[in-house]
Amino acid sequence: MKIAIIEDSPKEQQQLVEYLQTYNQLQHLEMEINHFEDGESFIQSDFADYDIVFIDIYLTGINGLEIAKVIRQKDAEKILIFTTTSKDHAVESYRVKAFDYLLKPYQYELLVEVMERCLKQLNAKSKYIQVKEGRIQIKVLLKDIIYTDYNNHYIQIHTSQRMIKSYMPFDQFAPMLLCYPSFLNCYRNCIINMDKVSKMDTTDFLMDNQERIPIARAKRAEIRQQYADYQFAKLEGTL
Structure with missing residues (x-):
C-alpha cells in the first residue's frame, strides 16, 4: 500500500x-x-x-x-x-x-x-494474499507483487517496497497466485506478475524494477504465448 x-x-x-x-x-x-x-x-x-x-x-x-x-x-x-x-x-x-x-x-x-x-x-x-513472515501474518496486495522465487525453503516475494520471505513449500504457495490470470509460472519455482513486465525478450522478461526473469527453455514457446494471450485479453477487456 x-x-x-x-x-x-x-x-x-x-x-x-x-x-x-x-x-x-x-x-x-x-x-x-x-x-x-x-x-x-x-x-x-x-x-x-x-x-x-x-x-x-x-x-x-x-x-x-x-x-x-x-x-x-x-x-x-x-x-x-x-x-x-x-x-x-x-x-x-x-x-x-x-x-x-x-x-x-x-x-x-x-x-x-x-x-x-x-x-x-x-x-x-485489490485482492491480496496472506503469508507468514517470521511469526507475523502479512497481507500483500497482488498489485504490489513484481515476482516471486524460491530459495533455501523460503518463498521470496519481491514487491515494489521490499522483499518478503516466508517459510513454506513452493507447491503450497504457487496456487495462491496462479489462480489469478495475471500470474505466470515462467521458470522453475518462479512466478511473475505479468502486469509488472516492462518487456518480453526471446529468453527472459524484463520487469518494472529492471530485473530479468528467465523463461524456461523447455516451455519457452508456450510461456511466450500465454503472455501474449494475457496482453490481448487485457486490450479486449475480457479479464
Missing part, C-alpha cells in the same frame, strides 16, 4: 506519519509513506501508484482542492482524504469525491476509523 501526504506543516506531517506507522505496526501491513510539501511536487511525481492521498487544503501555492481536481482528471477512484483546520470546504470536498474530511487537530482513534474503511475499499478492489 502506498500513501502520499501533501502537507506543508512539518509538525502536522510528522504527527500523521507517526499515526500511520503505529497503525501499520499493529495491523502488519505493507505500507510505504511519502511526503510532499506542496501540490506542485506531488503533481509532477508519478502519483498514479498511490492508493491513498492525504491532502491539506490550505497549502502554499496550489491548494488541496485544486490538487484533487488534477488527480480526478486521471483517476476517478483514488482514495482522497482532506486534512484541514476549517469546515468551510466540506461541500467542495464532496464534489471531488473525497473519501473523508479530517478536521485538525484529530486523534489517532479517528485516523484508525478512517483507515479501516480505506482498507475495506481497497480490499474490495
Whole structure:
C-alpha cells in the first residue's frame, strides 16, 4: 500500500506519519509513506501508484482542492482524504469525491476509523494474499507483487517496497497466485506478475524494477504465448 501526504506543516506531517506507522505496526501491513510539501511536487511525481492521498487544503501555492481536481482528471477512484483546520470546504470536498474530511487537530482513534474503511475499499478492489513472515501474518496486495522465487525453503516475494520471505513449500504457495490470470509460472519455482513486465525478450522478461526473469527453455514457446494471450485479453477487456 502506498500513501502520499501533501502537507506543508512539518509538525502536522510528522504527527500523521507517526499515526500511520503505529497503525501499520499493529495491523502488519505493507505500507510505504511519502511526503510532499506542496501540490506542485506531488503533481509532477508519478502519483498514479498511490492508493491513498492525504491532502491539506490550505497549502502554499496550489491548494488541496485544486490538487484533487488534477488527480480526478486521471483517476476517478483514488482514495482522497482532506486534512484541514476549517469546515468551510466540506461541500467542495464532496464534489471531488473525497473519501473523508479530517478536521485538525484529530486523534489517532479517528485516523484508525478512517483507515479501516480505506482498507475495506481497497480490499474490495485489490485482492491480496496472506503469508507468514517470521511469526507475523502479512497481507500483500497482488498489485504490489513484481515476482516471486524460491530459495533455501523460503518463498521470496519481491514487491515494489521490499522483499518478503516466508517459510513454506513452493507447491503450497504457487496456487495462491496462479489462480489469478495475471500470474505466470515462467521458470522453475518462479512466478511473475505479468502486469509488472516492462518487456518480453526471446529468453527472459524484463520487469518494472529492471530485473530479468528467465523463461524456461523447455516451455519457452508456450510461456511466450500465454503472455501474449494475457496482453490481448487485457486490450479486449475480457479479464
